[in-house]
Amino acid sequence: MMGNLFSKKTKEAIEDPGSAEAEQGNVDHLLNVSLTIAVTGETGAGKSTFINAYRGVDDDDKGAAETGVSETTAEPTPYQHPTLPNVVLWDLPGIGSPNFKAKTYVKEMQIDRYDFFLIISSVRFRENDLMLAKEIQKQKKKFYFIRSKIDESIRAEERMKTFNREETLSKIRADCQRNLKDLGNPPVFLISSWNLSEFDFEELVSTLNSELPEQKQFALLQSAPVTSVAMLEKKVAMFHKVILAAAIVSGGIAAAPVPGLSFACDTAMVTLFFTRCYYAFGLDDRSLEKLSERVNKPELKSREKSPLLKELVKTSVVRMGASALGEFLCSLVPGAGTGAAATISFRMTRDLLESGLKELADEARKMLREAGLK
Known part of the structure; x- marks a missing residue:
């Protein structure tokens, strides 16, 4: 052949x-094909920390996405990959924050310019997350749910005598998916931005890779840590x-x-x-x-x-x-x-x-x- x-x-x-x-x-x-990733979710979900982890930079490095306990993203902010300028992750303001109401969020974020969306939550997914996913779906764009800060959830449960790691992860996943039934029970990826080697990060990359056009797959795999x-x-x-x-x-x-x-x-x-x-x-x-x-x-x-x-x-x-x-x-x-x-x-x-x-x-x-x- x-x-x-x-x-x-x-x-x-x-x-x-x-x-x-x-x-x-x-x-x-x-x-050198371009890849444009939108990272969104409610305020404090860990969007900026995930972007920094994906790009291989620390939160206090020069050029890192700003993190904090309050909403730090005032407008959609692009962050180029350090070695692949054709790959850009956009840190979007938290949906439902005072400056970005849920009803107007989709229009203001210009969702057409992104290849796909990562919707991040540090607890269970809420009404705003579901509404955003439905609007993205109407625009025929892909979206993926990430439950962040899994390391913190695990540490909190470890204090219990009956702690079982796999059972805890299953419980967290099931709790998230209960809120997503209206969307057809999409998968939820459990991720710790402090250690992407753990939990579901590689499964997320594999899923993205299977659903992106071939040339976009090359950009994704090159940029993924x-x-x-x-x-x-x-x-x-x-x-x-x-x-x-x-x-x-x-x-x-x-x-x-x-x-x-x-x-x-x-x-x-x-x-x-x-x-x-x-x-x-x-x-x-x-x-x-x-x-x-x-x-x-x-x-x-x-x-x-x-x-x-x-x-x-x-x-x-x-x-x-x-x-x-x-x-x-x-x-x-x-x-x-x-x-x-x-x-x-x-x-x-x-x-x-x-x-x-x-x-x-x-x-x-x-x-x-x-x-x-x-």
Whole structure:
């Protein structure tokens, strides 16, 4: 199947140089597609804390969403993901607060501009939450219910002699769902923003991933924090899909007899791909520091991985440069020569990306093992 797809796409690029540029745009879009997430709920539900946790920043970090015991969000406020500016989480004012009445809330929030909504409550879901969900539903948008501060609820129940963790979680979930019967009993995700590795965060991401358009799935998985080996493997599988598309683009561009074009485009693609993997896998300094704090292993923050990224890019550029001349000379030969150039470039790009992805993924797996995350 891969051979057939390669032949078809490459043939199109050979016959029409403009199509190669279009395929390049498709790969860029795949890695940089926008995702706009609205986070809403009643005042004090923990919206801002969740946004900060998802973005991997502490509440007191520069650029963090403001948190507090009173309503701190006066108007819809966007927060870019620190490493993916195309992913934006919007902190919406609490519904039902004095400045934002429930009846006018939907119109004022301009709900059309968001891909989906996360409705957060720190207790049970109330009338305003249900009303908001129904209005979102009318606009044919997706919404998901999050019961926040589960860690606090668990701590409160632990004092009881009859405490049973699973029973407590089931009771909290059932209590929330009783209030949502009018909406068809949608799932409720139990989450602690202080530790996304616990409870239902990964289930939330999996649910979102199954219901978003494919290109939006790429943005979601890239931006979601690595909370376990399972989460990491989903990211790895996602990047595997990009490899084939990037290699097809590389082959198509190499068929065009333009000096330096193939090398320049391949260098840009490979650099972008490795950089995206590096941040998505949590190998950057910020992510390692947060991981070390969360699992109380200070030694993890000193495992700088940026040299690995730089070496991968450098080695790949050298290898691409070595084959670029051969590809160009082949492309000058009518007929079979252009096909040979496309094949060489396709295989080179595919092999480089697969090798680099494996190296970065193995390093991330190693870090998660050292952190004690499964």
